[in-house]
Structure formats: structure tokens, C-alpha cells
């Protein structure tokens with residue numbers, strides 16, 4: 001059964017429009033004009049317990065807005081959200097007991113106090129039993145390497161250290177669902193790695209449902225099984241990661257090591273089926289689509305002009321696919 | 330739930346107490362404020378030979394009490410609240426498994442707890458400065474404390490009103506001053522209520538600050 005359900009979810013923001021110049025601003029004082037902006041435009045999805053979902057899209061696509069509606073911080077303009085049997089914005093407090101959330105640029109830790117104090121508060125607020133709290137704390141400390149951080153004031157931590165503590169704080173009460181809005185923003189590769197491993201680990205052990213938004217495609221590659229891609233408030237893809245690649249990643253890149261090349265290949269071959277992206281005397285890089293041709297055909301064409309020694313093929317990566325999709329707009 | 334509220338209050342007090350300078354500066358502040366009031370009354374007394382029927386000693390005791398009470402009655406979380414609305418920290422409060430109201434009640438309790446500590450410290454120091462000898466009965470002391478405790482929810486509601494104005498305006502400061510002035514006047518922190526025009530003292534009977 002789905003643990004999260006969104007039906008026709010819409011969020012409109014009311015934005016103020018102002019005329020130019022100081023007069024325009026003053027005019028606005030007496031007669032404000034508003035404009036509606038649809039940030040999330042009728043999205044539907046179901047997420048099952050234990051799924052690791054990557055929620056991706058360009059800047060301003062409406063990811064954070066969706067997450068805020070799922071957590072109950074924002075009320076949808078229309079449509080329905082049901083999380084674990086509850087409507088989040090109606091029973092926010094009840095819902096909060098089951099969830100955890102990280103908003104990348106903000107912190108839930110107490111700025112001036114040592115990290116451990118925030119953990120203790122969480123223990124108290126969520127009524128985490130002593131034993132469970134100890135067990136989790138010990139485990140998280142090991143996994144996220146928090147040993148030296150717990151007694152430090154939050155304001156003295158580096159970004160990466162803070163995020164590790166933040167993540168620990170979010171999972172401390174064994175939430176059923178965790179929303180992570182850009183948890184890896186601004187972190188170095190090792191910390192990112194560490195956080196990804198942690199998320200996967202907890203998901204496996206406790207069957208926690210995780211929804212992750214990120215701009216780092218590697219997060220998705222490594223953590224998520226499913227991708228929901230949103231563009232201008234509408235879902236344009238929802239499905240397994242592999243299916244996403246199959247659907248969009250039809251382009252294949254190949255590198256050929258060649259010998260005895262005669263002249264400029266790009267000029268001679270004018271095939272519609274593949275494009276040469278780079279060439280030198282020993283190396284030709286090219287791109288072709290699965291649908292149009294096969295590597296054998298490409299080879300045949302190429303070998304008219306040179307001798308092919310070796311081939312190197314590469315399926316397009318998530319990053320390239322996203323780039324193409326975003327460019328098309 | 331009660332546990333969470335007290336834990337929040339404790340966190341808030343800890344947050345203040347982490348910097349010694351907070352405590353010292355706040356206390357000095359209170360002393361100076363009290364000093365100013367008392368000097369003004371001394372000046373009046375010296376010029377006119379009376380202080381509206383109060384003896385000098387009564388005036389001094391009155392203001393020592395005012396020094397103790399100011400933090401308890403005028404401090405609160407409205408600033409914190411409106412800041413958190415404006416800079417988005419409110420998301421943390423909305424994600425807590427505790428209502429926004431209770432969350433802030435906890436914080437407010439912490440603020441007042443710390444305020445009481447500052448107030449009492451400043452009060453004790455001023456007792457030494459002005460050589461006030463306090464002899465109050467236990468019953469008086471207890472009823473004083475009870476009245477102060479009863480005031481906490483009242484001031485908290487005022488704080489909530491001003492704090493949540495952060496949703497509509499970015500100049501909380503003005504609202505804050507207004508709230509403080511009202512509390513100062515109607516709770517008799519500036520001067521004993523009997524000295525005000527009759528209308529004010531009458532009104533104050535209906536405003537329970």
C-alpha cells in the first residue's frame with residue numbers, strides 16, 4: 001500500500017506585481033495588485049513504503065514546494081495529499097511524529113548549543129525510549145563519524161560537519177518517512193559519500209521511505225531506485241532509474257582507437273546516423289543513437305578510411321540525459 | 330508534552346547562559362534603568378519636598394520591585410518569533426511534534442526564567458545599593474510569586490500577537506515598542522498607577538497586565 005499519495009496536487013503562489021519606480025511602489029501601498037504563479041501544477045504519484053525516490057528537476061521546478069506540501073508546512077491550493085493515512089496540513093503534529101526532514105540550507109539544530117543538546121531535545125519531544133536513543137546515537141556516531149562533533153557548538157561546525165549532525169538528528173526518532181531537500185549541497189565528495197551510504201544503510205535496516213531532491217546526479221545514481229522528474233510544476237517522468245535511462249538515454253558514446261587515418265573524417269563521412277564529436281590521428285570520438293544504427297554499421301563506415309584497433313563504448317550517464325532534457329526545456 | 334515544554338525552556342536558558350556577557354550586561358541594564366527612575370524621584374522629592382504622598386523609602390522599594398519585575402513582564406519571544414518567520418527558521422518549529430503554540434510557550438518560559446534570574450540578581454544588588462531592608466512575610470512573598478506566575482500566560486498572549494505579526498510586516502520593532510510601552514504604563518512599571526490620570530488607572534483595572 002502506498003505510504004505517500006499525491007492526487008492532482010496544485011500550489012499557486014500569490015506574488016505582488018509592482019509598477020516601476022518609486023511611484024509604482026507607493027501606488028501599490030493603496031492598491032496592491034497580485035499575480036498568481038503556479039509552482040506545482042497538478043502532480044500525481046504514489047510512493048510505497050521503503051522506496052528511495054529521487055525527486056529531481058531544474059532550479060525553480062517546484063521540488064521544494066512539493067516537499068513542503070508533503071510535510072504539511074504548506075497547504076496545497078487544490079488536490080490531495082495523504083501521508084501514512086493522514087492529511088499532513090490538517091494533522092500536522094500527528095504527521096510530524098512519523099516524519100523527518102532536512103532542508104539543505106537551513107538547520108534544525110540549536111545554533112549556540114552543543115550538538116548533543118539538540119539531540120536530547122529531539123529525544124524528549126519525540127519521546128524516544130532511552131534504549132532506542134542510545135542505540136541510534138551510537139550507530140549514527142559510528143556511521144557518520146560524529147564522535148568529536150557532539151560536544152561542539154553548532155555555530156562552530158563546518159558545513160559538512162553540520163550536515164552530518166543534521167542528518168543524524170533527522171533519523172534519530174526512527175521516522176517512517178524522511179524528506180531530504182538538497183542534503184548534499186555544498187559538501188565535499190567524501191562527506192557526500194558518507195551521507196549516501198548512511199541513507200542506504202538506514203533504508204535497508206529500517207525500511208525508511210526516503211524522498212531526496214538534489215542537483216548532484218551521483219546522489220541519484222547511488223541512492224535512488226526510482227526517479228520522479230518534474231519540470232515547471234509538472235511531472236514529466238516517473239519510474240525506475242533504469243527505465244529512465246532506457247527511455248531517454250538512447251545516445252551512445254563511442255571512442256575508436258584508429259591507425260592509418262586518411263584525411264579529415266568528419267568531412268568525408270556525412271552520415272545522418274552518427275556524429276563525430278572529436279577526432280585526431282589516433283582517436284575518434286562519436287555519438288550515435290540506438291534507434292538509428294548499431295555499432296557494427298558505424299564501424300563499417302569508419303573502416304573505409306582507417307583501421308580500427310580498439311573500441312570503447314559508453315552508455316550515456318544520467319547527467320548527460322538530464323542535460324539534454326533541461327536544454328530542450 | 331509538559332516535559333517537552335520544560336525541555337525547550339531549559340534549552341533556551343542554556344542558550345542564553347552560554348555567554349556570560351549576556352547575564353552581566355542584562356543585569357547592568359536593569360540596574361541602570363532602576364537608578365534612573367529612582368534619581369528622577371529623588372529630584373522631585375528634593376524640589377517639592379514630597380513624592381505624591383509616598384515616602385522616599387517606599388519609592389525606593391517600589392522601584393527595586395520594578396527592577397525585579399521588568400524582565401519577567403516585558404521580556405518574551407516575539408522578536409525571536411518574527412525573525413524566525415522572516416528568515417524561514419519557522420520550518421523547524423512547524424516540523425516539531427508539538428504545536429507551534431506550545432513550542433513557543435516553552436521558549437517563552439525559558440526567556441522569562443532567565444529574565445527572572447537577571448531581575449532577581451539586579452534586585453538584590455540594588456537592595457545593597459539603596460540599603461533597603463526587606464522584611465516581608467512568607468505569605469506576601471508567596472502571593473507575590475503567584476501573581477507573577479499568573480501573569481505569564483497573559484504576557485505570552487501579547488507576545489504571540491506581536492510575534493505573529495511577522496507574517497504581515499517586516500518592522501516588528503515598532504510593534505515591539507508599542508507593546509512594551511503599553512505594558513510599562515499599565516503595569517505600573519514607570520510609575521505607580523495611582524499617580525496617573527484617573528482614566529488610565531481605571532482602564533488598567535480592566536487590562537490585566
Ligand SMILES: Nc1ncnc2c1ncn2[C@@H]1O[C@H](COP(=O)(O)OP(=O)(O)OP(=O)(O)O)[C@@H](O)[C@H]1O
Nearest residue numbers: 013014015039057058059060061062063064065066
Ligand atoms: N513563497 C513564494 N512566493 C512566490 N513564489 C514562490 C515562493 N516560493 C517559491 N516560489 C516560486 O515557485 C517556484 C518553485 O520553487 P521551488 O522552491 O519549489 O523550486 P525548486 O524546484 O525547489 O528549485 P531549486 O532547485 O532551486 O531549489 C519558483 O519559480 C519560485 O520562484
Ligand SMILES: [Mg+2]
Nearest residue numbers: 063064065181
Ligand atoms: Mg529547492
